[in-house]
Amino acid sequence: MTCPDFSPFASSHSSFEHFAIHSYGTNFASRTTIFCEPFGETFHKVIAIQSGTILTFRDAYILAAINSSTSFFSGFVVFSVLGFMASEQGVDISKVAESGPGLAFIAYPKAVTLMPFAPVWAALFFFMLLVLGLDSQFVGVEGFITGIMDLFPHPINGFVRREVIAALCCLVCFIIDLSMVTEGGMYVFQLFDYYSASGITLLWQAFWECVVIAWVYGADRFMDDIARMIGYRPLPYMKWCWSVLTPLVCVGIFLFHVVNYKPLTYNNSYVYxxxxxxxxxxxxxxxxxxxxxxxxxxxxxxxxxxxxxxxxxxTPVWGHHHLEYLTPEAETKLLPPDSMIALSKEKAILFETVI
Structure with a gap:
């Protein structure tokens, strides 16, 4: 169990999944402090949570450490169960179940039935899945609603309100999800999971986020913005992550996936x-x-x-709604002269020269 096997990284699907999993927890937060290691610049969920808050690099590093540590610990839990099942069946561990829904809803529940006090463990296992799903939905729905509310910050005829948007979003998701609890619902779920929620879509979004921030808006200007928000300038290596490293990783994995593309399968048997x-x-x-x-x-x-x-x-434009992110401790000496901040006890005034 403790001997790593790097051969799965030769599979484009595995590379996609590893990138997606890490990006799920350490993401690109465009209006706050950014943690931009090569594996952590995607998805809108953390953007919604962090929108309007001031985080520190300490919090970002803690988040990344917890995310990676949890994945490492979960590997011991999952593979100990799969190893037991492989030993009982007399087959290789790769033949027990495929990663994904087959592992969560077929292999693992079967392993739970072999444990002492099986009904108790089964109830706890499915309760865990329920809580995990609800927790994930809170953040996902919040990310979508935040985007809609940013487009319509003021109610239009009393209709575009947060409660209405949330209700409509939940209703549409509920109707779509009904197809996933039918007899062939697992195949529909696999289709949504593989194409619409991970892999190529995340790489596409991560690549363009980096391009827009680093090459359109400007990496140096973005570093200045972060300094305004957190009070000090980030380390220079982060600029090179946004500008070069992360885009190259995204493009490399994307091309690797295209060259080694294989049709989608379910549980190593059914080919779509x-x-x-x-x-x-x-x-x-x-x-x-x-x-x-x-x-x-x-x-x-x-x-x-x-x-x-x-x-x-x-051309970037700073409005009055951005002034709330300025911190009194901002090290204005580190900022270029064409984007100075004048701070007083009563208010903060930003002078931005439009280039």
Whole structure:
């Protein structure tokens, strides 16, 4: 158990899953302190939680350490059970079950029935799954609702309110999830899990987040913004993570996945038909195309030449709602002269020169 096997990393699917798991816990938070190790710059969930708060690098490192430590400990728990089942069946551990829903809903419940006081352990196991699912949904739904509320900060005719958006979001998710509790629901769940919630969609989002922050907005300007929020300038290596390292990792894993692409399978036996994969790619493109489509729509709605439109859309503008993130301890000496902060006891005034 303690001897690592690095051969699964030769599989593009395994690389995708490892990247997705780590990105789930240590994510790119665009309006707060950023922890940007190569494995931790994706997904919108932590953005929603951190929006409007001031975190420190200490908290970010603690979060990453807890995330990785939990994964390491969970590996001992899971593989001890799988090893026991493999020993009982006289087969290799890779033949017991495939990772994913087959492991959670087939292999592990079967192992629980072999333990003393099986009903108690089974009840605890499924209660754990219920609590885990609810906890994950709280953050996921909150991320979506936060994005909607940012688009409509003020109620429109009393309709666009947080309670209404939350109710509609939960209702739509409930209707879609009904298909996953049917007789073939596990196949639908696998399709959603593989294409719409992990893998290529996360890599796509992580890559463009880094490109926009580091190359469009500007890595140095972003470092200044973080200094305003937390009171000191981050280490220079983080700028190179945003600018070079993380984009290269995303592109490398993406190309590796394309070259070694294999049809989706369930539990090492069922191969999805072509129309099933078409539905899966439709789910993936539904979120991936939002980024380029938004860019095209913004460019078409702006006025002037293409260069003028691009310059207008990519010019950062600080409003009064950003002043709440300024800290009295901000080390303004470390900031360039064209973006100075004047702090007083009554208020904070930001002078930003538009380039």
């Amino acid at each position: 038909p072509w129309w099933g994969e078409a539905i899966g790619w439709g789910l993936a493109l539904a979120s991936m195309l939002c980024i380029p489509l938004t860019v095209v729509i913004k460019l078409l709605r702006s006025k002037g030449s293409l260069r003028e439109r691009w310059h207008l859309l990519t």
